[in-house]
Amino acid sequence: MRIMWLDSHCHITADKFSGDRSEVIERAREAGVDTLVAIGSGYGAEGNASAVDLASGDPRIFAAVGVHPHEASELDDRGRTEIRSQLEHPKVVAVGECGLDYHYMNSPCEIQREVFAEQVALARELDFPVVIHVRGDAPDAYEELLDIWIAEGRGELEGVLHCYTGTLPFARRALDHGFYVSFSGIVTFKRSEELRAVARGLPLDRLMVETDAPFLAPEGHRGRRNEPAWVPLVGETLARLHETSIDEVARITRANASRLFRLPEASVGSPGEPR
Numbered sequence: 687m688r689i690m691w692l693d694s695h696c697h698i699t700a701d702k703f704s705g706d707r708s709e710v711i712e713r714a715r716e717a718g719v720d721t722l723v724a725i726g727s728g729y730g731a732e733g734n735a736s737a738v739d740l741a742s743g744d745p746r747i748f749a750a751v752g753v754h755p756h757e758a759s760e761l762d763d764r765g766r767t768e769i770r771s772q773l774e775h776p777k778v779v780a781v782g783e784c785g786l787d788y789h790y791m792n793s794p795c796e797i798q799r800e801v802f803a804e805q806v807a808l809a810r811e812l813d814f815p816v817v818i819h820v821r822g823d824a825p826d827a828y829e830e831l832l833d834i835w836i837a838e839g840r841g842e843l844e845g846v847l848h849c850y851t852g853t854l855p856f857a858r859r860a861l862d863h864g865f866y867v868s869f870s871g872i873v874t875f876k877r878s879e880e881l882r883a884v885a886r887g888l889p890l891d892r893l894m895v896e897t898d899a900p901f902l903a904p905e906g907h908r909g910r911r912n913e914p915a916w917v918p919l920v921g922e923t924l925a926r927l928h929e930t931s932i933d934e935v936a937r938i939t940r941a942n943a944s945r946l947f948r949l950p951e952a953s954v955g956s957p958g959e960p961r
């Protein structure tokens with residue numbers, strides 16, 4: 687039986703796919719990528735709603751809704767109400783992506799922290815996993831993010847650090863606080879030796895793969911629009927680093943994502959007990 691891949695993070699509702707979205711999804715399936723988590727946040731006010739719409743019409747697409755740190759200063763009460771009601775939809779599986787981005791700093795740090803804390807509290811209240819975006823080092827976004835996660839999550843939450851580009855010691859600490867770590871096409875780039883060392887140093891049973899499409903096309907496709915069909919290229923790199931088969935990486939990363947997002951298949955073939 688062919689093992690199918692799960693792209694744990696893509697922006698398939700982005701405008702860049704508006705001309706050929708169904709072909710892109712079909713191409714992914716032909717490439718063995720049958721399940722997608724469509725991230726609604728980060729693409730303006732309509733992003734969450736389009737992700738929920740897309741997921742509701744396709745059994746193999748799930749959605750995450752939240753407020754991206756870039757858009758933290760745009761959150762108002764109407765947005766809060768919308769997100770709460772979207773979280774009631776059966777195909778919405780996570781809060782996010784949310785977090786801190788001190789690299790681009792599109793919203794002031796203070797507001798980013800408040801809006802992130804609010805979403806962690808919401809995830810705890812409604813019992814959802816959280817998709818986390820963290821970037822930037824001065825002041826240290828990673829440390830502040832973990833502080834907020836611990837204070838607001840109170841040890842009750844699980845999440846994924848998506849498109850991870852941080853250090854190995856931080857990732858190891860994050861695992862102790864309920865995080866999975868997801869790698870994107872960046873880990874395939876020729877110059878990403880350091881990041882590959884991070885990926886090698888983490889246990890496979892806490893890793894996921896993603897495209898973050900339309901951005902970050904993997905090595906061999908750089909400069910082009912990224913798409914979910916290319917997530918196996920990220921998995922191939924992890925297989926090489928962990929000296930295992932590509933099928934094994936597909937199976938484990940899929941089981942990890944299914945467990946975190948509590949997808950219908952989570953009970954089938956996943957190692958260990960859900961936690």
Ligand SMILES: [Zn+2]
Binds near residue numbers: 783819848849
């Ligand atoms: Zn992100």
Ligand SMILES: [Zn+2]
Binds near residue numbers: 695697725728898
């Ligand atoms: Zn993203």
